[in-house]
Amino acid sequence: MTISKKDVEHVAKLARLGLSEEEKEKLTQQLNDILKYAEQINQLDTDKVPPTSHSIPMQNVFREDEAKPCRNTADILANGPQTQETTFRVPKMLE
Numbered sequence: 001m002t003i004s005k006k007d008v009e010h011v012a013k014l015a016r017l018g019l020s021e022e023e024k025e026k027l028t029q030q031l032n033d034i035l036k037y038a039e040q041i042n043q044l045d046t047d048k049v050p051p052t053s054h055s056i057p058m059q060n061v062f063r064e065d066e067a068k069p070c071r072n073t074a075d076i077l078a079n080g081p082q083t084q085e086t087t088f089r090v091p092k093m094l095e
Contacts (some may be wrong), residue, residue, distance in 0.1 A: 003031040 012019045019027070070076070073086055082089035088093050 001035060003028055003035065 080088040
């Protein structure tokens with residue numbers, strides 16, 4: 001598969017990009033170079049390589065979510081422009 005200058009012009013139009021003729025030529029060449037490299041990678045024998053989402057083993061490093069009482073509510077509420085009892089007041093967003 002190759003990318004033509006017409007393909008680059010079409011994508012540029014969709015993205016509303018104004019490209020000069022020089023930029024179109026350069027992008028066409030660069031995209032074709034990327035596709036050639038992808039073809040080289042596709043030629044590799046990966047039959048014995050198990051599918052992975054990461055190259056190294058990963059584990060979840062997040063702690064469990066647990067509710068804790070807030071001890072400094074007044075300090076937190078002092079950061080907002082408007083408060084009502086123990087909550088922030090915000091403008092109505094939906095009509």
